[in-house]
Structure formats: C-alpha cells, structure tokens
Amino acid sequence: MKILVANPNTSTGVTDRLVAAGKMVASPGTELLPMTASYGVPYIATRAEAAIGSAAALDMLAERRGTMDAAIIAAFGDPGLGGARELFDFPVVGMAEAAMLMACTLGRRFGIVSFSRSLEPWFAEIVAWHGMTGRCAAIRTLDEGFKSIDDVQEEKEAVLIDLALRTVTNDAADVVILAGAPLAGLANKIRDRVPVPLVDGIQAAVVMAEGLVRMKPRKATAGTYRRPGPKDSKGLSAALANVIAHRDS
Amino acid sequence: MKILVANPNTSTGVTDRLVAAGKMVASPGTELLPMTASYGVPYIATRAEAAIGSAAALDMLAERRGTMDAAIIAAFGDPGLGGARELFDFPVVGMAEAAMLMACTLGRRFGIVSFSRSLEPWFAEIVAWHGMTGRCAAIRTLDEGFKSIDDVQEEKEAVLIDLALRTVTNDAADVVILAGAPLAGLANKIRDRVPVPLVDGIQAAVVMAEGLVRMKPRKATAGTYRRPGPKDSKGLSAALANVIAHRDS
Amino acid sequence: MKILVANPNTSTGVTDRLVAAGKMVASPGTELLPMTASYGVPYIATRAEAAIGSAAALDMLAERRGTMDAAIIAAFGDPGLGGARELFDFPVVGMAEAAMLMACTLGRRFGIVSFSRSLEPWFAEIVAWHGMTGRCAAIRTLDEGFKSIDDVQEEKEAVLIDLALRTVTNDAADVVILAGAPLAGLANKIRDRVPVPLVDGIQAAVVMAEGLVRMKPRKATAGTYRRPGPKDSKGLSAALANVIAHRDS
Amino acid sequence: MKILVANPNTSTGVTDRLVAAGKMVASPGTELLPMTASYGVPYIATRAEAAIGSAAALDMLAERRGTMDAAIIAAFGDPGLGGARELFDFPVVGMAEAAMLMACTLGRRFGIVSFSRSLEPWFAEIVAWHGMTGRCAAIRTLDEGFKSIDDVQEEKEAVLIDLALRTVTNDAADVVILAGAPLAGLANKIRDRVPVPLVDGIQAAVVMAEGLVRMKPRKATAGTYRRPGPKDSKGLSAALANVIAHRDS
Amino acid sequence: MKILVANPNTSTGVTDRLVAAGKMVASPGTELLPMTASYGVPYIATRAEAAIGSAAALDMLAERRGTMDAAIIAAFGDPGLGGARELFDFPVVGMAEAAMLMACTLGRRFGIVSFSRSLEPWFAEIVAWHGMTGRCAAIRTLDEGFKSIDDVQEEKEAVLIDLALRTVTNDAADVVILAGAPLAGLANKIRDRVPVPLVDGIQAAVVMAEGLVRMKPRKATAGTYRRPGPKDSKGLSAALANVIAHRDS
Amino acid sequence: MKILVANPNTSTGVTDRLVAAGKMVASPGTELLPMTASYGVPYIATRAEAAIGSAAALDMLAERRGTMDAAIIAAFGDPGLGGARELFDFPVVGMAEAAMLMACTLGRRFGIVSFSRSLEPWFAEIVAWHGMTGRCAAIRTLDEGFKSIDDVQEEKEAVLIDLALRTVTNDAADVVILAGAPLAGLANKIRDRVPVPLVDGIQAAVVMAEGLVRMKPRKATAGTYRRPGPKDSKGLSAALANVIAHRDS
Structure with a gap:
C-alpha cells in the first residue's frame, strides 16, 4: 500500500x-x-x-x-x-493523534517532550482537541535556541533526554512522546536511556x-x-x- | 475609536x-x-x-x-x-467568543442557534476551544437549504425562532445566541418572540x-x-x- | 445611563x-x-x-x-x-464574573491575585460557580497582615506585583486579574511592571x-x-x- | 448525643x-x-x-x-x-450533602426528585458545589402547584412516585433522593413502589x-x-x- | 446488627x-x-x-x-x-469509598496518605471510579520499605505524619485519609499532631x-x-x- | 510475529x-x-x-x-x-481499548453497540477507565434474549444494525464500535448498511x-x-x- x-x-x-x-x-x-x-x-x-x-x-x-x-x-x-x-x-x-493513541496503550499518562518553548500552546490545544488532556501528564520543551531545524535532534539530544527523565520523575508520566517532525527517529536512538517506553510520532x-x-x-x-x-x-x-x-x- | x-x-x-x-x-x-x-x-x-x-x-x-x-x-x-x-x-x-462571554452574564447556560446543519461541528469545536462547553446547553441548526446567504435571516425567521424556543424548552437554555455572521441584527427583530434574552454576536x-x-x-x-x-x-x-x-x- | x-x-x-x-x-x-x-x-x-x-x-x-x-x-x-x-x-x-470574562479575551488562562489568604476558598468557589475553573491558572494571595483595607493596595503594591509575576512564571497565566474591591484602580498603576495584561474588576x-x-x-x-x-x-x-x-x- | x-x-x-x-x-x-x-x-x-x-x-x-x-x-x-x-x-x-453521599453507596448515579420546579437551579448548584455533578443522573421536579407545604408529600405522592420511576427508566438513575425538607419521611412510605433504593435526606x-x-x-x-x-x-x-x-x- | x-x-x-x-x-x-x-x-x-x-x-x-x-x-x-x-x-x-465520602463532610478536598509507593496507581483508579478525583488533593505514599505489614503503622508513624502535613501545606488538603487496612486505628493516635481532621477508613x-x-x-x-x-x-x-x-x- | x-x-x-x-x-x-x-x-x-x-x-x-x-x-x-x-x-x-483508540481516528465521538443490556455498566466503566468518556457518544445494547452466544451476531444482525443507525441519528456518533467478542467479524458483513465507519474490536x-x-x-x-x-x-x-x-x- x-x-x-x-x-x-x-x-x-x-x-x-x-x-x-x-x-x-x-x-x-x-x-x-x-x-x-x-x-x-x-x-x-x-x-x-x-x-x-x-x-x-x-x-x-x-x-x-x-x-x-x-x-x-x-x-x-x-x-x-x-x-x-x-x-x-x-x-x-x-502525527500527534497517532502518537497519543499509541501512547495510551503503554501507560496511564504520557509526557510530551519537544524542542521549542513556542510549541507548547499549539501542542496543548491539539491535545485538548483530541480529548486527551486527561491522559497528558505534561508538555516539556527546550527553552534554548538551536542551530538548524534539520539537526536539532542531534544537537540537543542530551537536553531532550533530560526533559524526558523529568516528565517521568516530576510529572509521573508512564510513557514519553518525542514530539515534532524534527525529532523523527530519535526514540530508537535513546530508547535505553529513559526508563519508560518512548513513542515516535511518525512511527x-x-x-x-x-x-x-x-x-x-x-x-x-x-x-x-x-x-x-x-x-x-x-x-x-x-x-x-x-x-x-x-x-x- | x-x-x-x-x-x-x-x-x-x-x-x-x-x-x-x-x-x-x-x-x-x-x-x-x-x-x-x-x-x-x-x-x-x-x-x-x-x-x-x-x-x-x-x-x-x-x-x-x-x-x-x-x-x-x-x-x-x-x-x-x-x-x-x-x-x-x-x-x-x-464573534463566537464575545457572544458566549456576554451570554454568560445573562444565564446559566446558553443555546446556540444557527442556519446550517454543517456548522455544528465547527461551532462545537470553538465552544470547546474557549472552555465554554459546560455553559453551552445545545447547538441547534436548520436542517434545510436556503436561497441566499445574504437574506437567510429573513427567509428562515420563523424556523429560527422555533429553534430558539426549543433550546429553551428542551435544552434548558437561559439565553440564546443567534450565531453566524448572516444572522447579524436578527436578535433585535425577534426579541419579543423568545422568552429569554437573545445575544447578537457582532453586537x-x-x-x-x-x-x-x-x-x-x-x-x-x-x-x-x-x-x-x-x-x-x-x-x-x-x-x-x-x-x-x-x-x- | x-x-x-x-x-x-x-x-x-x-x-x-x-x-x-x-x-x-x-x-x-x-x-x-x-x-x-x-x-x-x-x-x-x-x-x-x-x-x-x-x-x-x-x-x-x-x-x-x-x-x-x-x-x-x-x-x-x-x-x-x-x-x-x-x-x-x-x-x-x-465583579468577579466581569473580570474573568474580559480576561478570557486576553489569554488562555488567567491568574487571580489578591490581598488576603482567607479569600482563596471564596474566590475558588466563585470561579467554579461561573464554570471558569478550567481557565483559571491559579489564585495567589498575600499571606501577611495589612494596616487598613482602604489603603492596602498602596501598602502592599510591591508584594502584589511579585505575586502577579509568579502567576505568569510559575502558573503559566497569560493575564492577571487584580481581585477584590480594595484593589480597584491598581491595574492602571502597575501596568508596565507585569509582562502580561492586567484586568481590573470594576473596570x-x-x-x-x-x-x-x-x-x-x-x-x-x-x-x-x-x-x-x-x-x-x-x-x-x-x-x-x-x-x-x-x-x- | x-x-x-x-x-x-x-x-x-x-x-x-x-x-x-x-x-x-x-x-x-x-x-x-x-x-x-x-x-x-x-x-x-x-x-x-x-x-x-x-x-x-x-x-x-x-x-x-x-x-x-x-x-x-x-x-x-x-x-x-x-x-x-x-x-x-x-x-x-x-441535608443535600448527606443524601448524595449516602446515595453514592447505593448506585452509580442518583436521581433527585422534588416538589417544585423552581428548586431545580438551586439544587443543581448545590450538586455542583459538592462536586457531585458527575454522579447525578437528573433532577426532576413537579411542575404544578400544591396546597400546603406542610402536606405536599401526601397531596402529591402519586406524582412524586411517577417522577422517581422516570429517573430510573429515562435517566438511568440507580438510586433516588427524595429532596427537600417537606418530603422528609416519604421514602419509608413509598419504598416498595420504586424499583431502586430511595434516600431520605434527613435520615x-x-x-x-x-x-x-x-x-x-x-x-x-x-x-x-x-x-x-x-x-x-x-x-x-x-x-x-x-x-x-x-x-x- | x-x-x-x-x-x-x-x-x-x-x-x-x-x-x-x-x-x-x-x-x-x-x-x-x-x-x-x-x-x-x-x-x-x-x-x-x-x-x-x-x-x-x-x-x-x-x-x-x-x-x-x-x-x-x-x-x-x-x-x-x-x-x-x-x-x-x-x-x-x-473502605476507600466510605473514607472519601465521610471526608467530603470535613473539607473541600482530601489528601490520601499511605504506606507504599506501589499503592498509588490502584488508589488513583479507585478515586476515579468513585467520581472523586475532583475532591482529591493528592495521594502521598511512603517511598521506603518496612519490616512487617502488621506493624507498619508503628514503625513508620513519624513519616506518615510528615506526609499528612505535606498534603495540608503543599496540596491544600482540608482533611487527610489514612489509607490502607494496615493503618486502621492510626488516626486516633496521631489526631493532635496534624492540623486538619483525619479519617480512618474502617471507622x-x-x-x-x-x-x-x-x-x-x-x-x-x-x-x-x-x-x-x-x-x-x-x-x-x-x-x-x-x-x-x-x-x- | x-x-x-x-x-x-x-x-x-x-x-x-x-x-x-x-x-x-x-x-x-x-x-x-x-x-x-x-x-x-x-x-x-x-x-x-x-x-x-x-x-x-x-x-x-x-x-x-x-x-x-x-x-x-x-x-x-x-x-x-x-x-x-x-x-x-x-x-x-x-479489545475495548484498541477499538476506542482506532475509532478516535475515524470520528469525533464513537457509539458502542452490543448484544446484551447487562453489559452497559461494565462497558461504561472501561470507557471511563481509558479516559474516553468524552469521546463516547452512547452505549446502546440489545434488550432481548438470544439463543446462543456463539451465533448471536447472525441471529440479531438486523437489530444490531438498527442500534448502530440509532447511535448515528440520535446520539451523533461519527463511528460505531461493534463491541464484545461474540460480534467479531460482524463489521465486515454489515459495512455498507451503516452510513459511518464501523470498528471491529479484535481487528x-x-x-x-x-x-x-x-x-x-x-x-x-x-x-x-x-x-x-x-x-x-x-x-x-x-x-x-x-x-x-x-x-x-
């Protein structure tokens, strides 16, 4: 197909x-x-x-x-x-919808981690539009600039992992969505460094x-x-x- | 200004x-x-x-x-x-926002009446976006065609009044919003034929x-x-x- | 009128x-x-x-x-x-109703700032009565005494500004309501010292x-x-x- | 005591x-x-x-x-x-609080039945104040006058039973609260004529x-x-x- | 009986x-x-x-x-x-149901304190099942092991009191439920060391x-x-x- | 696999x-x-x-x-x-979870249709457990007996289609879940007789x-x-x- x-x-x-x-x-x-x-x-x-x-x-x-x-x-x-x-x-x-729905099979509530602070309001609105606010533990985003949108996932890998860990520890997320097209593929790479399942939106x-x-x-x-x-x-x-x-x- | x-x-x-x-x-x-x-x-x-x-x-x-x-x-x-x-x-x-906020000062819950069935999903989404779902008694719309969007309020006046009455009687609306730009000005005309306050969006x-x-x-x-x-x-x-x-x- | x-x-x-x-x-x-x-x-x-x-x-x-x-x-x-x-x-x-409704046109969620800790339960109840809990980011109040209710806004101006800043930074408020009749008029005075719009209830x-x-x-x-x-x-x-x-x- | x-x-x-x-x-x-x-x-x-x-x-x-x-x-x-x-x-x-809390132990959702249409808004607000809206199936009230508040429960017994039956059949109530001080004691009398448990507020x-x-x-x-x-x-x-x-x- | x-x-x-x-x-x-x-x-x-x-x-x-x-x-x-x-x-x-319902008569929102971190998900689910999530300020649990389930309330008394105090101070609980069968009877013993009412589930x-x-x-x-x-x-x-x-x- | x-x-x-x-x-x-x-x-x-x-x-x-x-x-x-x-x-x-999550990609709200009235409370609870109550338009079930659980889908096909149609017309469902293991495979057979997408739980x-x-x-x-x-x-x-x-x- x-x-x-x-x-x-x-x-x-x-x-x-x-x-x-x-x-x-x-x-x-x-x-x-x-x-x-x-x-x-x-x-x-x-x-x-x-x-x-x-x-x-x-x-x-x-x-x-x-x-x-x-x-x-x-x-x-x-x-x-x-x-x-x-x-x-x-x-x-x-992509947000699919990520959230699959995340629902992996935990009580999911955290959303992404690369830019300005994304939060838009993300929060799409979570609500899908009726998923009750299953969303938190949206956490980078609060610093980056060089290129094409390579932001390599440049900021360590900070993104840290945000994922914080959604688990502070927000009680059972599963973490790595959100935003520029983060596609990151879940597979950092899978073993976060103690809960990760969800890649495009996957x-x-x-x-x-x-x-x-x-x-x-x-x-x-x-x-x-x-x-x-x-x-x-x-x-x-x-x-x-x-x-x-x-x- | x-x-x-x-x-x-x-x-x-x-x-x-x-x-x-x-x-x-x-x-x-x-x-x-x-x-x-x-x-x-x-x-x-x-x-x-x-x-x-x-x-x-x-x-x-x-x-x-x-x-x-x-x-x-x-x-x-x-x-x-x-x-x-x-x-x-x-x-x-x-215009939806203003209508709903003013309606809140006139009743516990408001009904929304409009001229086309196809509007309901969009209206329901904007009600939710504004966090007003809990104050919305119902959205009721005409289920029939009309000749011209410019004159729909005159052509369908009787049916629109009937829908307003039904939001009061069946849905327990305390106030009715006449929704959609093509209905601008209708509230003033039919004010005495509906037993609750009417709200005109542009006003x-x-x-x-x-x-x-x-x-x-x-x-x-x-x-x-x-x-x-x-x-x-x-x-x-x-x-x-x-x-x-x-x-x- | x-x-x-x-x-x-x-x-x-x-x-x-x-x-x-x-x-x-x-x-x-x-x-x-x-x-x-x-x-x-x-x-x-x-x-x-x-x-x-x-x-x-x-x-x-x-x-x-x-x-x-x-x-x-x-x-x-x-x-x-x-x-x-x-x-x-x-x-x-x-006054609470009007402040909250106008605040809705200025931000996703509003913070409420007031002058006495004992006000919080009453304020929380009126927010809920108006169906506005979902749009209220936080209620923050002074936790110290004051000399005269007539002049509390002058006496506590600095602390009230600090509370407003905290609703923005910690509670993600997009707009701040200065609540309580004794704070009438304060919004105009401190407008430039808070980075989001302020709402005065009586106005x-x-x-x-x-x-x-x-x-x-x-x-x-x-x-x-x-x-x-x-x-x-x-x-x-x-x-x-x-x-x-x-x-x- | x-x-x-x-x-x-x-x-x-x-x-x-x-x-x-x-x-x-x-x-x-x-x-x-x-x-x-x-x-x-x-x-x-x-x-x-x-x-x-x-x-x-x-x-x-x-x-x-x-x-x-x-x-x-x-x-x-x-x-x-x-x-x-x-x-x-x-x-x-x-009395509303106690009735609702006891009713929670007898069913998923309770219906409220009372003797005057004008009571509904007040009752709805107290249900919400107690955080019980989600457990309330419906509030149904008499829509006709009565002779004396002291004896309304005898005068309107048949209609009140009918309202109770409707909360069960139409509103899926698992339990019915007979609400309002003037109905005190009615639950014991009509207990066998309603197929779900009844709750008397004062009891x-x-x-x-x-x-x-x-x-x-x-x-x-x-x-x-x-x-x-x-x-x-x-x-x-x-x-x-x-x-x-x-x-x- | x-x-x-x-x-x-x-x-x-x-x-x-x-x-x-x-x-x-x-x-x-x-x-x-x-x-x-x-x-x-x-x-x-x-x-x-x-x-x-x-x-x-x-x-x-x-x-x-x-x-x-x-x-x-x-x-x-x-x-x-x-x-x-x-x-x-x-x-x-x-026992959870009864504790929560009685707690509702003693405060706006209740905190739940218990002896094992692993209990939180189960407790959160039963709170939701009873429709009480809106009245629950927090669930706080011990995060350390204990020697015997029969005597956990004596062994961990000090830490449990500390958790209760934190639900009051940090989570704005008006009343605290001491949750779990092994804590039966503890409320009576520590009643004067927590500034809000305590609820014992079995009682x-x-x-x-x-x-x-x-x-x-x-x-x-x-x-x-x-x-x-x-x-x-x-x-x-x-x-x-x-x-x-x-x-x- | x-x-x-x-x-x-x-x-x-x-x-x-x-x-x-x-x-x-x-x-x-x-x-x-x-x-x-x-x-x-x-x-x-x-x-x-x-x-x-x-x-x-x-x-x-x-x-x-x-x-x-x-x-x-x-x-x-x-x-x-x-x-x-x-x-x-x-x-x-x-199976309920998967059906509801897939249904979310096909409509605003889903209806659930099943073969026995006694299933409704259990189904309603699992919908709530998954946080999906807001996306569930209605649960409609057969209210009559059947001969064999193994063949209930053939015996009651016409009535089940009728229930599906009613969730669309009366409850505004955008998609219908045919719920319960005994209905597995029915969606494929009746697909063209219901005007909205059907979801089969096992699929x-x-x-x-x-x-x-x-x-x-x-x-x-x-x-x-x-x-x-x-x-x-x-x-x-x-x-x-x-x-x-x-x-x-």
Missing part, C-alpha cells in the same frame, strides 16, 4: 527524517511517499503558523488525492486534520495508517465527517477548489 | 449586515471599518473552510494593521483568533472590543500570547510575511 | 476607589452611582461573610430599584448575583454593564433566571420583602 | 416532619433538637431565598452553639454550610452526623475550614457577631 | 487491627465479624493483586451470605465492590454500613445494580457459583 | 470467531494464537463476572508467557489489562498489537507500569504465583 507523508513544514530535511523513521516500522509492501509544503514556514511552532499550515495541508492532500491509500499529516499539531477528514475519502492520520502514524487501510472503514456519509456538499470558492489552489466544488471525480 | 470588522467570508452583503447591527450598540465616536475576505468561500461552514478562513483572517489583519484600535474577526467560529492574538499588539475579539463583539480599548491592556511579552520571534517564510502574502518576519514596524 | 455600584462591604473608602477606577473606562454619559452596605463586615473574606454579604446585596438592589439602568455587585466573589438576576429586571453584573464590570444596557436583552420569563412567583416572607427588609412579594411595581 | 436539626425555612410543620423522620434511624441515646428559622420564607426555593436562608442558618447555629454535639442544616440546598464549617467547631452536615444527615460525632474529627486549624481570625461587624445578630468577633468562648 | 469485615488480604494481623479500630465507633449492639482471605497476597498493592483480590472478595461474601446485615470490603481500593453490589441483597460498603465504613442498615434501602430490581439473571459457570468456588446461578436461596 | 488471542470467556466458539476476524487484517507473517479461559462464564457481562475474568486473564497470560511477542485480552471490557501491563514485559492490548487489537511489536517500546522500569517487586502469595495458579514471585525467568 502507499501512504503519503505530507510534511506541512517547508524543510525537506525534516521530510527525509520522517520517511526514514517511518520505514523502520512499515510492513513489507508499504511505500511511504514523501511530500513537503511549497509555502509556509520551515517548522510550524505557533498558532498563527499552524493556521497557515492547516490550509497548506489541505492543499497538499488535494493535490495528491488518487495516488495513495492513506495520508499522514506529518507535523505534531495535526494541522488541517479535521478538514481533511471531511473532504477526502481515504484515511488521514495526524505511530505509519502503524495506524496501515491499520486503517487494512480495516477498510467506509467513508462516512453521515456524522460530522461526512463530505460537505459542493461549494464555490475563490482564490484557492485549483486542486483544493476542485475538491470543495466536487469537481474531483 | 476605530474597530475593524474583518469578515473572513467573501460575501459583502454579510459584511453590510454586520456593520449595521454593530452600529446599533456602538458608543458615539466609535467607527466600524468593514472588510471582506478576498479569497475563500461565501460563508464558512466546515472545518476545512475554517482552516482556509483562519489563514485569510490573519492576512486581513496584517493588511490593515496600524489603521485601527481593535479588530473583530467577524465569523462565529473565530477563525485565526489565537494566531491573531500572538501576532498583533491591538486587541482582537472573536457582543463591538461591546467587548470597545471595552478592551478603554481598559488599555498591554500587549503580552510573556505567556502564550507573547509575540513569537521573527521567522522567514515563503509563499505568504507580503503583509503577513512581513508581520511574521517582524518587518512590520 | 446610570449604573449602581453596590459595594456589599461596609467600608466607604473602598466604594470611593471603585467609583474612581470605574470612571476611567466609562463612556461619556455614563454615571456611576455609589452605594455602601449598611450592615456586614468592612471587607468580605470568608464563606460565612459572603453568606451575609449575599443577603445584603439583595437588600441594596431592592432598595435602589427603579433608579438605575444596571447594577454592579462590587465585591469580587459576586455575593447574591444569582438571586439578583432572578429578582430584578435590570442587568446585574458581578471590566463597568464595560460589561454598559454593554448590556446597550444590547437591551429582555428580562427572562422562562429559564432559571425568570422571576419567581410572589411569596410571603417574614423578618426581611421592607424593600426586599416587597420585591419577593411582587409589591414592587 | 444531641444533634440540632436547624430548619432554615420558617414552617414549623416541616420541622416536625424532619424530626419524626430522623428519629426512625437515630441510634438509641441520640436526641434530635428541633429549631425553625425566625425569619425568611416558608420554604426556600430560589437562589435569592437561599441567600437569605444562608445568613439565617448561620444565625441559628450561632444562637444554639454549646448546646449540642453536631448540627444538621435541614434544607436540601445546604444554605450556609460552608460558612458554618468555618465558624463552628462542632460537625455540621447538610442520611442523622446517620452522618452521628458518625462524625463518633469519629471525633478535630476542628481544622489549617486548610480552608480553619476558623477565620476575629473581625468586627455591624448590624448582625448578637450571637453571630459574637462568633465572628471571637467573643463566643 | 452484624457487619462482616471482609479483609481480602491474607494477613490476619491486619484483620485484627481493622476490627479493633472499627469497634471504637460502632454503636452499642453492633457486632463486627472478622474474615480474612484464604488466598491472595498479604497486602494488595498493585492492579494485578487487586484483580485477584476482587475475585477473592466475591468468594468471601458469597461464603458468608445470610449471616450478617451488611458487609465491609476492608481494603482501601474496594476490590470487588461493584460486583458485590450486583450479586448480593445486603448493603456492601468499600468510616462502620459508620456508613450501620447507617445503611438503619435506613433500610431496598435491593434494586432496576438500574445497574439490579441482580443479573442466573448463569452457569465453571471452575469457581461453590459458594460463588451458587450465587451466580441463583442457587443461593 | 506471534500474538496471543486470550479469550477470558469460556466459549471456544467465540475464540474461533475472534481469530477468524483478526486474520482478515493481520500482516503476512503474523500468527494469531488462540486461547480460551479454563474457568469463568461463557461470556462476561457484569462487573462481578469481570472481576473473575480479570483474574482469569492474568492466569492465561502467565501460563503462556515466553511463547509470543504480544497478547490481546479478547473481551471488550479489557479484564485484567492494567495488572497484565504491570506483570509482563511483552505488549498487552485490550483493531491486532493492528495495535502488531504496531507495538514493530515499534519495540521498552518495558517500563519506572512509572505506574513498572513491574512490582517479588511477593509471596497463596492459593494462586502456579504460573501466576511464579510471575508474582519473580520465579518466571
């Missing part, structure tokens, strides 16, 4: 890391298709950037529809996820996207994720305007 | 209604500046459209920054509100925007609404890119 | 501060009518005193009914607010009371704030007994 | 019913001391009347302090309970008051129920003013 | 302590019948052990049915309580069990605690299999 | 259905190992039976430890899941168990799922006693 890894950030180096980490858990026969946003910011870190990234994610999925079996929105705050589920008939999985998303393809759930024609009726628009990308106008079939 | 009424829908007829209804409660000396989105859909009704409208709202406020004392994001789901509060140093009020927003200008709260330099540091971007509107890059002063 | 500032504490010095601070945000044409409780304690600080103050607030509003367009119950815990909304047909706003209440008068919501004849039927009583003030018995028209 | 049954309503007929019903579960050696409010309304049914009743309850307990081992505030909404726990060093139990309160006296918990000198420091007041009853001023020993 | 004290731990020394502490609050005429589990672990401390203890508790009550008026499941996590309420027609009270349970017997609630024939229909089983104790198959009458 | 399908019910026919349905989504190379409880009831339906089944599930996993890569507790209420995660170092997944569990094996999370040595220290016991199965005593390596 083919799974689109849609990175709504503009950094291709991050996309490469996502695909590499995802492949470690993909089943034989699963192909991960990389895609990087053509507009926006190198890495989404605020509510404002997430608003832009949400629109970008919808553009990306609209452009590639018909070429894959499922899609992953590969930024931790799941920009555009709700809208994507309305518009498209293939399964769409968010969780690949597992869940594969599972959804295999379970073959139908597209809803009722409920809040049914496809909206056709509608005119102006000024949108051709691909997205076509989907909204039902000119996509 | 000058208050921007930024309508993130593309229908100018709705913008006219918003300004007319707002003027009914504005203080002498307050000027409401109308603005209509240049791209998007005639009226936002789904999560996908809200994602697009969120980006549009940020573009609109970036374009007009420096010309007003406060801004209202004049669509009931408050698209882009969180991001706007990060980026800008003037007060920004959402509530004008009241709160004026109040914030008078209270002169400072722009946060700490907390989750502090302004993010400067950042490069690509493919965004010049106005918004400049704000994000701190090239706006 | 005329707005009654009903101070359910017995200290007239506090009433003076309330009116002075309120005038700073009132629109031209708005008159604030001061009133001080004739029985009770100098400043309400406990659940027991709040019970007494609740009855006093109802007495005060009953006595002055017909002379104003709206009333503010000018103690932070909003004593008697629910009962007042049942009995009277003019808008009534609580928020004036803004919301004015807004309600302009929005002209009808008195409920259904729902939990409809007026109860006439009832006999014994031993109450004549003014209140008349209202309860519907002898007030 | 001696337990004060302080009825904050002014109807002595209701006080008689309370004592009679309470005696059915009291241990040998327990004496129930009746007391009826000297001011207020015949039966508290609204938030405004509860405010008055809260002050009355504190007056009653202040007047009788030193003559009993524990006190019951014998109105279902527990008027003045929080304040009483601050001021006095003997155990004080609320639950007698059980818990007795238990507290036997368990001998100390008066808190820390926490939110520690006694406040002495304070001057004006215009209060001598008994209450003395307690507030610490002139009671 | 006769009340079974069913200790689902295998340590008879603990059973002795339970009965001794319970007798201190029992009414004249109440007999406490001791019973100790015949299989399981000396003291239940984990979710796995609680699963085993739940089955054991049902076996114990099935074996003794018909010989008592009410039963107490005398381990703090209330193993088997829900199932016992389904199967049996006499009142069954859990609370005796009070509530007595009260339920006196209040004579009927066995539910509807709702979630109605008795399930007869069912075959295999491999269970004869007593329990008979109850499940309705061969018990 | 090998995944144990541990059915804590005693009906082997149900085990067969579970394995057949699970195979439809298993990856090539995954082997599902069936196991049926040797004691207990044919199908767990009450809290009491769940207590017994929890102990049975631990016995089953203890007996088979070392022979598989992961285990599924194949009854919808996840009996023994928390204890299993403490005791064992391989991943353990509950969800297989997907998540496979994913966990691929993600290789470490066994916790800290947090609430760390393995408890060794402990003596009496009267337990040899396999389980050995695990509890750390005699299993």
